[in-house]
Amino acid sequence: MNVEQLREYCLSKKYVTESFPFDEQTLVFKVAEKMFALCSLEKRPASVNLKCNPERAIELREENEDIIAGYHMSKKHWNTVCIEGQLSTVFIEELIDHSYNLVVSGLTKKMQRELGFIKN
Template sequence: MKRDAIVKHETLIEYGLTKLGSVHDYEAAWEADRLKVAGKMFALLGDIDGRPIITLKCPPALAEQLRDANPEVIPGYYMNKAHWNTLFLDGLLDKAFVHEMIDISYQEVLKTLPKKVQLTLSAP
């Protein structure tokens, strides 16, 4: 049975699009929405067995801490398990926590971009 999200995909996409240079698309093959910056994904929104999720990049040490502390956070579904976490959106996670994880993911991806792109995206 499909469970309703406490934090809706639409509101998370809207929040992600507030990040400088971010864009949204839909990957039909994955049946998932994506948020990207400079062509690099920083959020993947979909579901696992009817449960709404968001998958986000995270520093490995923090990713592990979050998984240990919260059953609603698991290793990245179909992603590099060291650098990505999947958060279930129909459980106990509140919007502020999910927004913070989106912020971290965006920053983690930003760090991997060429310096020139980083400077463009950090300009006021």
């Protein structure tokens, strides 16, 4: 996967926006104004920081050399995933989905209803 494919996949999800809130090199993806993915446009090989539940984060780091504790993020809740390494595109998309779903599940029930994630 490359950065453009990552960008297209993230933007294909409901209510996702992209911005550069920190600097001109760090692309941030948010759902309902909450970050779920951050990607440096300068660093090579390309990587993305993704939110992850703490138990799974540890397992992923132990099983994959292309996944490390989140760079400049909470090491408990974020992983840095090399997208130009040995991980398959399908697996990276699953990790993006997990991050996105964690953020959506953390929204208030009212916000989830307003956005159509849950029905009345």
